Amino acid sequence: MKKAFITGTTGQDGSYLVEFLLEKGYEVHGLKRRASSFNTQRIDHLFQDIHEEPRLRLHYGDLTDSSNLTRLLSEIAPDEIYNLGAQSHVAVSFEAPEYTADVDAIGTLRLLEAMRFLGMEKTCRFYQASTSELYGLVQETPQSETTPFHPRSPYGVAKLYAYWIAVNYREAYGMYACNGILFNHESPRRGETFVTRKITRGLANIAQGLDDMLYMGNIDSLRDWGHAKDYVRMQWMMLQQDTPEDFVIATGVQHSVREFITWAAEDLGITLAFEGKGVDEVAVVERVEGDDAPHVKPGQVIMRIDPRYFRPAEVETLLGDPSKAKAKLGWVPEITAREMCAEMVEADLNAARRHALLTAHGYDGAQGFHE
Ligand code: NDP
Ligand code: GDR
Numbered sequence: 001m002k003k004a005f006i007t008g009t010t011g012q013d014g015s016y017l018v019e020f021l022l023e024k025g026y027e028v029h030g031l032k033r034r035a036s037s038f039n040t041q042r043i044d045h046l047f048q049d050i051h052e053e054p055r056l057r058l059h060y061g062d063l064t065d066s067s068n069l070t071r072l073l074s075e076i077a078p079d080e081i082y083n084l085g086a087q088s089h090v091a092v093s094f095e096a097p098e099y100t101a102d103v104d105a106i107g108t109l110r111l112l113e114a115m116r117f118l119g120m121e122k123t124c125r126f127y128q129a130s131t132s133e134l135y136g137l138v139q140e141t142p143q144s145e146t147t148p149f150h151p152r153s154p155y156g157v158a159k160l161y162a163y164w165i166a167v168n169y170r171e172a173y174g175m176y177a178c179n180g181i182l183f184n185h186e187s188p189r190r191g192e193t194f195v196t197r198k199i200t201r202g203l204a205n206i207a208q209g210l211d212d213m214l215y216m217g218n219i220d221s222l223r224d225w226g227h228a229k230d231y232v233r234m235q236w237m238m239l240q241q242d243t244p245e246d247f248v249i250a251t252g253v254q255h256s257v258r259e260f261i262t263w264a265a266e267d268l269g270i271t272l273a274f275e276g277k278g279v280d281e282v283a284v285v286e287r288v289e290g291d292d293a294p295h296v297k298p299g300q301v302i303m304r305i306d307p308r309y310f311r312p313a314e315v316e317t318l319l320g321d322p323s324k325a326k327a328k329l330g331w332v333p334e335i336t337a338r339e340m341c342a343e344m345v346e347a348d349l350n351a352a353r354r355h356a357l358l359t360a361h362g363y364d365g366a367q368g369f370h371e
Contacts, residue, residue, distance in 0.1 A: 005076055007031045007063060008084030012189045015042035017082060017232040022055055029076045031085060032058040042189050063107030070114040080239050082127045083111055093155035094312050100154050105161035112169045121173045125239045128166040130179040131159050132318045142321035145248050152313040176244045180235050183250035183320040186340060187228040188347035195257055200264050204348035206302050207268045208356040209295035214302060217309025219257040222317040226251045227335035237329050250320020251333050263338060267345035268292045279305045292349060
């Protein structure tokens with residue numbers, strides 16, 4: 001039985017990767033941060049009784065803690081390491097640049113050094129969660145494995161270090177280390193403050209009368225969105241090759257944030273019109289059909305721009321070229337961005353309905369719901 005060690009197990013990708021590897025028959029060890037409240041919601045459905053030789057085991061730890069990482073690797077002796085753990089929010093990285101660098105850049109070094117210290121260079125394979133944010137101010141379109149990097153945030157810069165240190169350890173010590181340069185990928189498990197989830201959750205709440213306005217940043221921004229489920233499959237495939245290589249993972253199709261808002265509204269039976277320009281742009285309801293949005297009326301403004309969500313330096317456009325992954329690994333994404341949006345809206349609408357029902361019956365205990 002192969003053993004995998006995953007950092008970021010409790011995040012979006014970690015949760016799908018754990019599911020995927022358990023199905024493949026792996027013994028999976030996940031790093032979990034100590035938190036003052038439960039932080040394992042995304043993997044709770046995978047828990048196995050610790051008294052019955054579970055194939056999923058969680059270990060307390062942190063990417064800022066070298067001795068913890070070294071001890072865990074020594075005890076577990078994994079065949080594969082997936083380094084998905086990160087302070088992954090681009091806007092937050094401007095607020096906490098030093099922490100972001102510590103976790104995202106030096107955290108990667110700590111893992112690679114632990115592998116070297118333990119003599120695991122030839123026995124363990126390493127996957128680094130690299131990102132399209134490396135391209136930042138894009139030098140060519142679409143972006144491929146050979147496009148020059150120009151990161152635009154402390155997050156992007158930290159991930160640039162992580163990218164190169166993985167390449168360096170591959171070249172210097174012959175390690176099987178590779179980078180997946182993944183473009184944005186989403187799902188119903190996406191963190192609530194990333195743009196797609198903010199939109200699907202925000203509009204579902206408005207539809208159910210739990211909120212009345214969605215405040216957005218730069219809705220002209222263009223992204224290449226895929227589904228996290230498709231992308232974790234690729235993370236595993238990258239570690240099963242004869243030689244380690246870096247791959248771009250993307251759909252090759254680009255949409256704007258405004259388009260995503262339009263789709264999510266459509267999935268709730270709401271037709272929107274965008275009026276005004278710049279910070280004065282608003283989304284006005286033109287028509288409402290079906291019974292998913294009983295609290296929304298024609299003429300109502302349900303989205304405004306709030307400059308607080310603008311970033312000090314923005315990545316305006318990203319479009320990936322996944323040709324290498326297609327040619328060498330036979331990988332093609334199965335879920336389109338439009339289909340993914342519908343899945344996310346459905347999940348958020350179900351959650352909003354449950355909360356609306358509880359609230360209507362006097363249970364105002366939908367804690368954290370309006371945060
Ligand atoms: P999430 O933000 O959903 O998950 C991040 C994970 O990292 C969480 O499990 C989090 O723990 C953990 N983490 C944060 N800080 C630390 C730390 N100091 N020590 C240990 N673990 C930590 O991200 P995603 O699942 O979306 O992304 C996975 C990886 O892929 C990240 O590295 C991200 O930067 C990268 N990436 C993501 C893309 C995307 O579009 N989703 C695209 C390209 C790259 P906790 O749950 O306790 O917060
Ligand atoms: P990104 O994702 O920065 O690309 O990083 P995010 O969903 O946060 O933003 C995408 C684009 O939407 C614009 N935007 C807003 N973003 C947020 N979060 N909130 C808003 O209100 C809003 N309004 C407009 C942003 O300015 C941006 O242009 C994600 C993360 O998962 C990274 O970890 C990963 O590396 C990259 O994707 C690829």
